[in-house]
Amino acid sequence: MEALDLAVIAEAWVRLFEVDSLFYLVLGTLIGLVFGVLPGLGGTTALAILIPFSMNMEPGDAIILMAGVMGVAPTSGAVTAILLNTPGTAPNAATTLDGYPLSQQGKAGLAIGAAAAASGLGGIIGIIFLIAMVPITREIVLMFAPTEFLLLAVLGLVTVSLSTGKKFVKSLIVGLFGLIIASVGYHEVTGEERFTFGIDYLWDGFKLVPVMIGFFAVSEMINLWAKRGSVAGSGEMEAINFRQVLQGCLEPIKRWKVLLRGSAIGTGVGALPGVGGTVAAFMAYTIAVTTAKPSERDSFGKGNIVGVIAPESANNAKEGGALVPTLAFGIPGSAEMAVFLSVLILHGMVPGPTIMTESLDIIWILIAAAAASGVIASVITISAASSIAKLTFVDSRTLVPIVLAFAMIGSYSLDNEIYDVVTTLVFGFVGFLFMRFGFPRIAFPLAIVLGPLMETSYFQTLRIGDGTLSILFDRPQSIVIMLLIVACIAYYLKGFFSRSDSEETPA
Amino acid sequence: MRFLTALVALGLIASAPAQAAFPEKDITIVIPYGPGGGFDTLTRKLSPYIEEYFREKSGKSFNKIKVVPKNMPGASGKKAAVYTAKQKPNGYTVQIFNIPGHGLPYIKGENPGYDIEGYSWLNRVGGDSYVVVVSKEGPYKKLDDLVNKSGDLKIPEQGPGSTSNMANRITWSTLGKGGEYIYGYKSSRDYTTAVLRGDGDVTMLASGSAKRYNKGGDYNILAHFADEVDPAFPGAVNGKDIGHPELHSLGLLRIIAGPPGMSKEVMDEWNNALSYAVNHPDIQAWSAKTGNPVKAYDTTAETKKALMDTLNYFKKFRDVF
Numbered sequence: 001m002e003a004l005d006l007a008v009i010a011e012a013w014v015r016l017f018e019v020d021s022l023f024y025l026v027l028g029t030l031i032g033l034v035f036g037v038l039p040g041l042g043g044t045t046a047l048a049i050l051i052p053f054s055m056n057m058e059p060g061d062a063i064i065l066m067a068g069v070m071g072v073a074p075t076s077g078a079v080t081a082i083l084l085n086t087p088g089t090a091p092n093a094a095t096t097l098d099g100y101p102l103s104q105q106g107k108a109g110l111a112i113g114a115a116a117a118a119s120g121l122g123g124i125i126g127i128i129f130l131i132a133m134v135p136i137t138r139e140i141v142l143m144f145a146p147t148e149f150l151l152l153a154v155l156g157l158v159t160v161s162l163s164t165g166k167k168f169v170k171s172l173i174v175g176l177f178g179l180i181i182a183s184v185g186y187h188e189v190t191g192e193e194r195f196t197f198g199i200d201y202l203w204d205g206f207k208l209v210p211v212m213i214g215f216f217a218v219s220e221m222i223n224l225w226a227k228r229g230s231v232a233g234s235g236e237m238e239a240i241n242f243r244q245v246l247q248g249c250l251e252p253i254k255r256w257k258v259l260l261r262g263s264a265i266g267t268g269v270g271a272l273p274g275v276g277g278t279v280a281a282f283m284a285y286t287i288a289v290t291t292a293k294p295s296e297r298d299s300f301g302k303g304n305i306v307g308v309i310a311p312e313s314a315n316n317a318k319e320g321g322a323l324v325p326t327l328a329f330g331i332p333g334s335a336e337m338a339v340f341l342s343v344l345i346l347h348g349m350v351p352g353p354t355i356m357t358e359s360l361d362i363i364w365i366l367i368a369a370a371a372a373s374g375v376i377a378s379v380i381t382i383s384a385a386s387s388i389a390k391l392t393f394v395d396s397r398t399l400v401p402i403v404l405a406f407a408m409i410g411s412y413s414l415d416n417e418i419y420d421v422v423t424t425l426v427f428g429f430v431g432f433l434f435m436r437f438g439f440p441r442i443a444f445p446l447a448i449v450l451g452p453l454m455e456t457s458y459f460q461t462l463r464i465g466d467g468t469l470s471i472l473f474d475r476p477q478s479i480v481i482m483l484l485i486v487a488c489i490a491y492y493l494k495g496f497f498s499r500s501d502s503e504e505t506p507a
Numbered sequence: 508m509r510f511l512t513a514l515v516a517l518g519l520i521a522s523a524p525a526q527a528a529f530p531e532k533d534i535t536i537v538i539p540y541g542p543g544g545g546f547d548t549l550t551r552k553l554s555p556y557i558e559e560y561f562r563e564k565s566g567k568s569f570n571k572i573k574v575v576p577k578n579m580p581g582a583s584g585k586k587a588a589v590y591t592a593k594q595k596p597n598g599y600t601v602q603i604f605n606i607p608g609h610g611l612p613y614i615k616g617e618n619p620g621y622d623i624e625g626y627s628w629l630n631r632v633g634g635d636s637y638v639v640v641v642s643k644e645g646p647y648k649k650l651d652d653l654v655n656k657s658g659d660l661k662i663p664e665q666g667p668g669s670t671s672n673m674a675n676r677i678t679w680s681t682l683g684k685g686g687e688y689i690y691g692y693k694s695s696r697d698y699t700t701a702v703l704r705g706d707g708d709v710t711m712l713a714s715g716s717a718k719r720y721n722k723g724g725d726y727n728i729l730a731h732f733a734d735e736v737d738p739a740f741p742g743a744v745n746g747k748d749i750g751h752p753e754l755h756s757l758g759l760l761r762i763i764a765g766p767p768g769m770s771k772e773v774m775d776e777w778n779n780a781l782s783y784a785v786n787h788p789d790i791q792a793w794s795a796k797t798g799n800p801v802k803a804y805d806t807t808a809e810t811k812k813a814l815m816d817t818l819n820y821f822k823k824f825r826d827v828f
Binding site: 044047048051052055056141142145146186188189190191200203204273330331338339342345346348350415456457459460463464 | 541542544547548551552554555576578579580581582583585586661665666667668687688689690691692693694696697700701703704705706707719720722793796797798799
């Protein structure tokens with residue numbers, strides 16, 4: 001059976017529009033929306049909870065339900081990122097950079113509209129890329145060895161540091177702090193414990209989700225409590241209406257280049273196991289900043305809509321990419337994919353080179369359902385946006401206790417572990433201190449995600465290269481990534497100096 | 508006296524159904540890893556059949572007792588093992604164990620906070636033997652080619668604490684060959700793909716996984732350390748062929764056990780439930796299709812013996828870990 005068999009593809013879409021399938025699709029989408037909005041609870045938790053229910057379902061229905069969840073969580077995670085500076089899922093952290101300033105200006109509706117449309121369109125573009133990649137999935141996975149992962153991690157850290165502009169040094173400090181936090185725990189390469197102080201909880205290191213909830217949500221709530229008032233202190237509630245949301249929806253179409261680039265980055269990065277959506281979103285953001293006109297560059301971080309469109313399109317497109325290693329090799333491209341993989345196996349499907357021939361019908365149902373759920377999620381988010389956006393006008397005395405309660409519940413419910421709540425609180429105060437003293441926080445999530453990947457890949461590269469890093473120069477794909485790193489730095493420096501020149505030269 | 512007799516009789520009546528009626532409430536099976544892995548998948552697949560056994564045994568079609576899988580990841584399985592050891596030994600909390608993984612502290616003579624010998628060992632739900640895997644495109648066509656390679660072998664692996672790493676180290680030290688280990692791959696699938704990509708020369712994995720990963724014919728299986736080489740691995744040698752039959756003891760066991768001190772009645776009941784689930788035609792069909800070997804022992808005593816045989820075999824090689 002050919003992978004791109006039109007009859008099978010058509011059959012999958014027909015199947016998706018049957019009553020049962022539509023029911024499961026909408027159900028999955030709604031569950032994903034709710035889990036995505038709650039900080040800490042993302043698609044992974046939703047999928048894990050659904051596993052027992054899916055076992056008695058027919059495989060196609062189970063896959064549709066799961067695809068519904070997977071297609072959605074990143075979309076709804078953007079809502080809290082924009083409104084409360086609290087990413088619903090880790091990859092939404094990049095959206096806070098410009099999404100939250102827009103909320104502070106009373107333009108939350110515009111930002112949510114743009115995020116939802118960029119997510120929906122990004123998801124579809126990601127699926128199209130996936131379809132194009134289906135025949136060459138194997139080659140893609142085999143092309144990336146630890147050498148490339150090492151360089152990609154470096155590229156990720158370089159781009160995020162550059163995106164903070166004049167606060168470059170402070171950003172580096174935050175990044176280093178993130179790397180130190182990421183090194184806590186049992187080290188899988190050396191087999192040694194680091195900075196655990198004999199505490200069992202630290203054996204696995206700090207968990208990403210409780211740290212993120214603390215660093216973003218709790219710190220923001222402390223800040224809001226201290227300053228009183230509401231998120232949109234300077235905006236007008238009347239301005240948030242459906243018209244503003246619709247205006248937001250049109251933004252990604254107007255800026256189609258940003259959308260396409262973000263989606264391409266998302267799919268590409270998503271296809272690399274262990275790199276994931278957080279990196280994809282930040283990389284898309286940084287590239288949007290560096291490729292913007294010098295006159296526009298300063299507006300990033302202060303509420304530029306491009307800063308919402310780029311990460312959100314990448315974030316949703318990465319789901320299509322992440323399916324590549326999951327299906328072709330059974331290597332999950334993300335945590336969500338790891339859980340999804342077990343659903344496939346529970347239903348008797350064996351991910352690997354032969355899945356494209358043995359379960360091709362199911363694969364196409366999955367692809368169709370993922371694309372459809374993204375669209376449904378965007379429509380739901382857009383229609384509810386003007387009401388949800390009014391949250392930004394709620395007084396801090398009401399808002400802060402509610403968000404804190406959700407943050408703590410989200411953190412605890414991850415593993416029913418009280419120490420996770422302690423972690424959340426501690427990182428809440430750390431995040432607040434960073435904010436208070438003007439340190440840009442964005443390098444932190446990326447350092448936490450990329451730190452372990454970079455370190456492990458470094459050790460592996462040394463071992464593969466007999467103790468030297470010379471193999472970095474032996475592989476064409478490594479050289480391409482190195483050139484990208486150099487290009488990013490050069491491009492940024494060029495912009496930096498030309499800006500300084502124009503500032504110094506009298507008009 | 509008559510009063511006493513009545514009391515005793517009452518006591519007997521009260522206690523008799525309590526024993527016969529196990530289970531009376533929901534049961535938890537602790538999974539020492541997160542959702543999505545092999546242990547998680549197997550436990551979730553078996554749970555409905557364990558439920559079915561208890562329902563049929565009770566004779567009530569409306570018996571709503573649930574068997575609930577509970578993920579408790581942490582410290583490479585240690586967190587769950589400590590938790591299970593502290594639960595009441597009444598059969599309502601049991602755990603799926605990774606052997607020899609959970610036995611690594613016993614093998615090394617360390618104290619992990621639980622006594623691996625003390626648990627109430629119920630029955631095996633999965634078990635497997637190891638194979639030696641190389642890329643089909645690579646230069647190694649038989650086991651001797653690897654042994655005769657000049658210099659150390661490069662071996663992609665998960666990490667120093669993984670069970671397959673133990674299998675690798677035992678095998679290559681038995682064959683007198685040095686290995687340079689490339690650690691840090693996330694799963695067996697990941698490090699097997701690393702061999703295909705050329706990150707290293709060779710690695711080892713469970714035979715069921717090898718069958719799954721090799722569906723596309725990318726790999727050569729050069730050795731299968733079992734009494735009978737699986738027909739799925741044509742051309743592979745076993746330990747006997749190369750003069751090391753002891754390598755057949757390199758096993759991988761997935762055993763369900765409860766906290767120390769479970770009563771014989773409840774253990775036997777569990778043993779029956781697990782045998783029922785494992786031997787169910789649906790499970791066997793799933794096992795054959797997905798390459799997840801599932802097979803039970805006859806008695807709990809046999810289970811404990813297999814456990815100790817495996818651990819003691821690994822213990823002999825504690826110096827190579």
